[in-house]
Amino acid sequence: MAASGNIDTLKAVSDTLKTSSGSDSDWILHHVMDGKEIELPFLGYIHIPQLPPVFGFDITPTKHVIFMWLAAFLVLLTLYLVARNYKTSLIPRRLANFFEVLIIFVRDEIAEPTLGKAYKSFLPFLLTLFFFILFGNFLGLIPFSATFTSNIAVTATLAIIAFLMIQLGGIRHNGFFGYFKGLVPHGIPMWLLPLMIPVEILGLFTKPFALAIRLFANMIAGHTVILALIGLIFFMGTIFIAPVSVAFAVFIYLLEILVALIQAYIFTMLTSLFIGMAVHQEH
Amino acid sequence: MLTQITLAVIAAGGGENGGLLDVNPGLMIWTVITFIILLLILKKVAWKPILTALDKRESDIRESLAQAEKARDEAKKILEENQANLAKAEEESKKIIDQSRAYAETLKEQLIKESKEQAKKIVDDASLEIQRKKDTAFEELKGQIAEIAVSAAEKIIRESLDAQKSKQVVDKYLNDVTKN
Numbered sequence: 105m106a107a108s109g110n111i112d113t114l115k116a117v118s119d120t121l122k123t124s125s126g127s128d129s130d131w132i133l134h135h136v137m138d139g140k141e142i143e144l145p146f147l148g149y150i151h152i153p154q155l156p157p158v159f160g161f162d163i164t165p166t167k168h169v170i171f172m173w174l175a176a177f178l179v180l181l182t183l184y185l186v187a188r189n190y191k192t193s194l195i196p197r198r199l200a201n202f203f204e205v206l207i208i209f210v211r212d213e214i215a216e217p218t219l220g221k222a223y224k225s226f227l228p229f230l231l232t233l234f235f236f237i238l239f240g241n242f243l244g245l246i247p248f249s250a251t252f253t254s255n256i257a258v259t260a261t262l263a264i265i266a267f268l269m270i271q272l273g274g275i276r277h278n279g280f281f282g283y284f285k286g287l288v289p290h291g292i293p294m295w296l297l298p299l300m301i302p303v304e305i306l307g308l309f310t311k312p313f314a315l316a317i318r319l320f321a322n323m324i325a326g327h328t329v330i331l332a333l334i335g336l337i338f339f340m341g342t343i344f345i346a347p348v349s350v351a352f353a354v355f356i357y358l359l360e361i362l363v364a365l366i367q368a369y370i371f372t373m374l375t376s377l378f379i380g381m382a383v384h385q386e387h
Numbered sequence: 388m389l390t391q392i393t394l395a396v397i398a399a400g401g402g403e404n405g406g407l408l409d410v411n412p413g414l415m416i417w418t419v420i421t422f423i424i425l426l427l428i429l430k431k432v433a434w435k436p437i438l439t440a441l442d443k444r445e446s447d448i449r450e451s452l453a454q455a456e457k458a459r460d461e462a463k464k465i466l467e468e469n470q471a472n473l474a475k476a477e478e479e480s481k482k483i484i485d486q487s488r489a490y491a492e493t494l495k496e497q498l499i500k501e502s503k504e505q506a507k508k509i510v511d512d513a514s515l516e517i518q519r520k521k522d523t524a525f526e527e528l529k530g531q532i533a534e535i536a537v538s539a540a541e542k543i544i545r546e547s548l549d550a551q552k553s554k555q556v557v558d559k560y561l562n563d564v565t566k567n
Binding site for chain 2: 119133136137138153161162163164166168169171173176179180183185186187190191194204207208227228229231235236255256257258260261262265323363
């Protein structure tokens with residue numbers, strides 16, 4: 105969505121991808137995909153030790169798991185420092201001043217308008233979601249790091265958690281039967297029910313599906329475009345394309361900063377909106 | 388547009404590591420665990436203190452604003468009162484000054500009048516006294532002259548035998564009188 109203003113670049117990239125189809129574009133995938141090793145600048149690779157499977161699942165931490173932990177640690181550290189500031193005085197300083205803006209933004213622009221008076225019980229969840237995705241998105245912008253929010257497994261899991269929160273919120277506020285009865289709009293003729301019920305149930309699942317795909321696609325797209333632009337230099341085999349490639353790559357990088365913020369906002373905003381719709385079914 | 392690229396990448400991929408849309412169950416498990424632990428810790432460590440602090444600060448600001456408004460109203464009221472009092476006091480002092488000025492004026496006039504009268508009385512008294520003194524002195528003189536005349540006549544009569552001599556006596560006597 106934010107990238108739609110840059111159609112020329114995207115065309116160039118898709119052209120690049122077409123000409124270099126096949127095994128040539130594997131290196132792009134290698135960069136954006138999960139892996140079992142972490143790349144360190146100028147030092148080589150660290151191989152993550154293999155863990156024995158638990159209940160038949162391979163739970164060895166991958167590159168994305170490591171960066172997820174790093175992001176979680178950074179979120180924790182940052183917000184702990186912010187919270188410590190408020191313990192000493194109500195006046196925000198330095199770090200707290202900046203993060204307060206984001207916290208108040210989530211509270212006043214996302215949670216309160218979509219959830220109404222019930223926003224307080226969902227606010228910790230929404231704030232955690234927002235900062236987790238935000239830190240993940242920004243962490244991915246650092247060279248040699250990995251964007252765990254560009255992994256479909258991560259975004260799908262986050263979407264499943266959001267889905268469960270939506271259902272739990274709806275059930276808690278409207279009762280189990282009240283909630284599922286309220287899913288079908290009032291005043292629908294009886295003969296339409298066989299059609300409406302599957303549609304509404306499908307609607308329940310398309311919402312988190314869209315959430316997962318949106319975050320995944322947005323986060324992977326920017327990285328892919330940057331890699332493709334840099335790859336253009338090697339495909340063309342000439343250094344004269346480099347200034348153009350680098351200029352566009354920097355532009356996409358700046359765009360990615362915007363996208364990182366916007367996608368964290370959108371994921372949180374839509375989750376909050378869906379919870380609001382589940383809680384206040386009459387609207 | 389973005390999905391087009393993604394699909395192109397997915398189509399182009401599919402090597403030994405699998406496609407982009409391959410879901411790793413281990414990663415999902417770790418995501419759930421990480422997110423839930425993060426949520427629980429943050430709820431306790433960060434969100435509760437931060438959100439309560441923000442709420443408290445907001446209510447504090449609201450309260451202080453209301454208080455400031457109240458204080459301002461009160462100050463305005465006091466100022467108005469003070470101004471009214473000041474105006475009243477000024478008016479009063481003006482009145483007092485006017486009064487005292489009028490009083491001083493009447494007092495002055497009265498004093499001048501009184502002193503004039505007194506002076507006139509003193510002058511009158513003095514002239515009266517002078518007149519009286521003059522009168523008595525004149526009476527006394529008159530008596531003395533008569534006495535002198537009598538005694539002169541007596542002497543003249545006594546020495547009338549000698550006209551020459553009497554004439555000398557009279558002269559001598561008159562000389563004495565003038566000398567006195």
